[in-house]
Amino acid sequence: MPGKKRVAEKQRQRTLEALRTAEEVARLPAVVPPVAYPIETLVPEARQQTPAVGQRATRVDGRLHGLGQTKYIDDLAFPGMLHAKIKRAGIASARIVRIDTSAAEAMPGVVAVLTGAEIPVNSFGPSFQDQPVLAHERVFHAGDGVAAVAAVTEQIAVEALEKIVVEYEPLPAVLDPLEALKEDSPQVHPPHGNIYTTKVILKGDVEAALAASDRVFEGRFRTQMVEHVSLEPHAAIAEWDPNGRVTIWSTLGRITLARSDVARTLKLPMNRVRMVGTIVGGNFGGKNEITQEPVLALLSKKTGRPVKGVYTRGEEFTSTTTRHPIVMDYKTGVTKEGKILARKVRLVLDGGAYCSWSETTLGKAAILSAGPYNIENLQVEAYVVYTNKTMTGAMRGFGAPQVCFAYESHMDDIAAALKIDPLDIRLLNVFGEGSVSPTGQVLHSVVVKESLLKAAEHFGWREARS
Amino acid sequence: MKRRGRGIACMWYPIGFTVSANPSAAVVKVNEDGTATLLTGTVESGQGSLTVLGQIAAEELGIAADDVHVVSGDTDAMPMDTGAIASRTTYVTGNAVRLAAEKAKGVLFEVAASMLGVRPEQLEARDRKIQVKSFPQRNLGIGEVAYHAQVVKGQPPIGSATWNPPTVPMDPKTGQGQPFNTYVYATQIAEVDVDDETGEVEVIRIVAAHDCGTAINPMLVEGQVEGGIAMGIGFALQEEMLFDAAGRHVNPSLTNYIVPTSLDMPQIEVDIVPSYDPTGPFGAKGVGEPTSVPTAAAILNAIHNAVGVRISSLPATAEKVLTAIKMKGERARIGAVAGGE
Numbered sequence: 001m002p003g004k005k006r007v008a009e010k011q012r013q014r015t016l017e018a019l020r021t022a023e024e025v026a027r028l029p030a031v032v033p034p035v036a037y038p039i040e041t042l043v044p045e046a047r048q049q050t051p052a053v054g055q056r057a058t059r060v061d062g063r064l065h066g067l068g069q070t071k072y073i074d075d076l077a078f079p080g081m082l083h084a085k086i087k088r089a090g091i092a093s094a095r096i097v098r099i100d101t102s103a104a105e106a107m108p109g110v111v112a113v114l115t116g117a118e119i120p121v122n123s124f125g126p127s128f129q130d131q132p133v134l135a136h137e138r139v140f141h142a143g144d145g146v147a148a149v150a151a152v153t154e155q156i157a158v159e160a161l162e163k164i165v166v167e168y169e170p171l172p173a174v175l176d177p178l179e180a181l182k183e184d185s186p187q188v189h190p191p192h193g194n195i196y197t198t199k200v201i202l203k204g205d206v207e208a209a210l211a212a213s214d215r216v217f218e219g220r221f222r223t224q225m226v227e228h229v230s231l232e233p234h235a236a237i238a239e240w241d242p243n244g245r246v247t248i249w250s251t252l253g254r255i256t257l258a259r260s261d262v263a264r265t266l267k268l269p270m271n272r273v274r275m276v277g278t279i280v281g282g283n284f285g286g287k288n289e290i291t292q293e294p295v296l297a298l299l300s301k302k303t304g305r306p307v308k309g310v311y312t313r314g315e316e317f318t319s320t321t322t323r324h325p326i327v328m329d330y331k332t333g334v335t336k337e338g339k340i341l342a343r344k345v346r347l348v349l350d351g352g353a354y355c356s357w358s359e360t361t362l363g364k365a366a367i368l369s370a371g372p373y374n375i376e377n378l379q380v381e382a383y384v385v386y387t388n389k390t391m392t393g394a395m396r397g398f399g400a401p402q403v404c405f406a407y408e409s410h411m412d413d414i415a416a417a418l419k420i421d422p423l424d425i426r427l428l429n430v431f432g433e434g435s436v437s438p439t440g441q442v443l444h445s446v447v448v449k450e451s452l453l454k455a456a457e458h459f460g461w462r463e464a465r466s
Numbered sequence: 467m468k469r470r471g472r473g474i475a476c477m478w479y480p481i482g483f484t485v486s487a488n489p490s491a492a493v494v495k496v497n498e499d500g501t502a503t504l505l506t507g508t509v510e511s512g513q514g515s516l517t518v519l520g521q522i523a524a525e526e527l528g529i530a531a532d533d534v535h536v537v538s539g540d541t542d543a544m545p546m547d548t549g550a551i552a553s554r555t556t557y558v559t560g561n562a563v564r565l566a567a568e569k570a571k572g573v574l575f576e577v578a579a580s581m582l583g584v585r586p587e588q589l590e591a592r593d594r595k596i597q598v599k600s601f602p603q604r605n606l607g608i609g610e611v612a613y614h615a616q617v618v619k620g621q622p623p624i625g626s627a628t629w630n631p632p633t634v635p636m637d638p639k640t641g642q643g644q645p646f647n648t649y650v651y652a653t654q655i656a657e658v659d660v661d662d663e664t665g666e667v668e669v670i671r672i673v674a675a676h677d678c679g680t681a682i683n684p685m686l687v688e689g690q691v692e693g694g695i696a697m698g699i700g701f702a703l704q705e706e707m708l709f710d711a712a713g714r715h716v717n718p719s720l721t722n723y724i725v726p727t728s729l730d731m732p733q734i735e736v737d738i739v740p741s742y743d744p745t746g747p748f749g750a751k752g753v754g755e756p757t758s759v760p761t762a763a764a765i766l767n768a769i770h771n772a773v774g775v776r777i778s779s780l781p782a783t784a785e786k787v788l789t790a791i792k793m794k795g796e797r798a799r800i801g802a803v804a805g806g807e
Binding site for chain 2: 053060200227256423440450451
């Protein structure tokens with residue numbers, strides 16, 4: 001029938017049209033085709049049911065992500081907006097002799113240049129304020145920023161960085177945490193020593209219990225430095241207004257803290273700083289504190305224009321916080337049945353150039369280092385040291401993945417030597433309801449045994465191996 | 467030849483900051499139709515925390531997740547929050563949200579009590595209704611009450627609250643104290659194939675049994691576990707920032723710093739271990755960070771089980787595993803020779 005044919009032809013045309021549109025979209029991934037939204041949005045049932053707790057409710061932001069409509073910092077643009085770039089030291093330890101920004105300032109398209117000397121309070125940090133916003137006089141690690149440029153395009157800003165001349169006097173650097181412990185090693189932040197925090201946990205009589213043990217095992221474990229590798233890099237836009245109030249849109253997980261850090265570094269009352277937390281494209285601990293926000297704010301103040309900064313992947317690695325490498329020494333005394341009688345732990349955390357969240361990481365690593373096990377006699381000594389490397393800070397687990405790798409590897413070594421099944425040695429030693437933690441705390445809602453049994457059952461641990 | 471191995475690792479992890487105060491505040495406003503708005507100073511990082519906070523507010527008000535709109539992330543307009551850190555959002559911010567919703571509900575109960583001729587203590591909020599406990603036929607729609615409260619009584623139902631987990635400082639000499647208010651527990655079991663000729667490790671399967679107290683949203687818990695495992699695999703096998711002798715980072719790009727992709731993902735099977743923490747909102751604790759904690763340990767134990775070598779430094783790259791296998795073979799050969807003499 002001709003009618004049917006016409007319908008089929010129309011269908012074909014529509015399909016072709018859709019394919020063409022799809023192709024265009026594929027070529028221009030940043031441009032979303034116009035969409036007419038329905039008045040009634042389909043809401044999944046789990047979002048509409050009561051009781052609300054326990055529902056597999058979908059995320060409200062999921063629809064935006066799925067349609068490519070989420071606006072990250074890089075998707076935002078304000079009229080007259082400038083682009084900022086930061087020059088990195090590229091040298092691990094040095095004194096800055098001279099910074100010459102005149103050639104960069106003379107470049108067409110460059111609107112302002114900023115150095116560390118212009119920052120009202122050039123230090124920040126959650127425990128110790130030992131990190132400069134931009135290095136001034138002294139470079140502590142190769143990723144330190146030494147100057148910043150605001151230009152009409154990102155490319156001009158990048159080119160301007162090349163025109164900035166920085167003269168350095170190299171200073172001895174210390175890179176290994178065990179070297180940094182030594183008294184004669186170069187000091188990262190003189191006159192302070194390299195050990196900047198220590199944690200000790202003592203319980204029972206370790207030496208006596210070790211002597212009374214059937215077997216004593218020792219092991220050294222080390223972990224590496226890793227990055228969070230959020231897909232969205234650190235990014236922010238700052239706009240200084242004529243009332244002397246600054247608004248900063250930033251991809252940060254802690255805007256309350258960021259506001260106080262920005263107010264402190266800029267010497268502004270807090271009510272003149274507004275932090276807007278935008279959609280965060282991955283955090284994992286890497287976006288817990290400010291990075292370039294004060295720099296962007298000051299460039300905006302200098303230029304009277306909004307200023308945007310987006311870190312490169314390289315800056316993400318070398319100039320933002322990372323996970324602490326830890327050298328972990330374990331000594332454990334056990335009965336021949338595998339019951340842990342005593343444990344001695346020594347942790348040396350590589351803190352990198354600045355404290356950042358090292359104090360918290362040290363505390364958690366020390367407390368958790370004995371594992372979820374009942375150990376009456378325990379001695380933990382933990383140190384975090386400065387080195388001239390990228391600073392380590394908050395990262396998913398605050399030291400726990402490192403010590404878990406050590407205490408669980410150690411546990412398997414003990415089990416193998418005593419010819420005990422790895423599951424059984426854990427069941428013999430793990431916490432139960434009301435167990436006392438290494439810090440003397442009585443624990444509640446403890447289900448570590450249940451988790452072991454559940455995982456073993458699900459995995460088929462007890463079944464004969466194929 | 468590929469050799470199969472399995473490894474187990476369990477862990478414990480605290481919720482919230484170590485000793486230091488880490489409060490959250492929240493504001494809940496019930497609209498005239500019984501829907502609600504929640505104001506929080508935390509920021510969504512993609513883990514679904516705002517969805518969970520919305521569910522907590524909804525539960526307290528007896529409405530559904532979709533009835534609560536969550537506004538976040540502006541220091542001019544939102545109450546303070548310590549932020550998305552330390553696996554604390556569900557537990558700490560969640561408690562503040564629940565308390566704020568409870569206060570807004572208190573206004574609704576007061577108004578509904580006079581409408582129903584009972585005392586406020588006799589009421590409960592369920593299924594978008596405010597009803598008399600043990601006599602649910604006697605009820606009013608929450609929208610009707612909210613409208614009456616605001617437009618007739620002039621008492622808009624708004625609640626604000628703060629919460630901070632109680633801790634006891636640690637003794638500096640012995641470390642004794644109560645640094646955290648609660649902890650979560652988990653076990654992961656990894657199954658791996660290790661190629662004894664190349665040292666390459668392939669993670670085949672991970673079974674993960676995690677405690678998070680009450681799972682406010684089980685789907686989001688599973689998502690967290692899967693993401694945490696992905697990160698744990700990178701930590702165990704691939705990722706490492708390398709520095710040259712002068713302290714410059716030599717692999718600052720994703721071409722030579724290798725992170726796991728979807729192709730590296732094993733089969734992941736998640737179990738939520740039943741538990742209830744009376745100090746958390748509706749018994750909830752948290753799950754963010756712990757999901758990444760035992761993965762590397764389980765994988766490294768599985769490598770040991772597969773080929774009998776203990777890799778004591780991360781990451782267990784193919785080169786490192788192969789060298790260890792060769793050294794083990796060498797030691798066995800020397801041992802055999804020595805034993806034969």
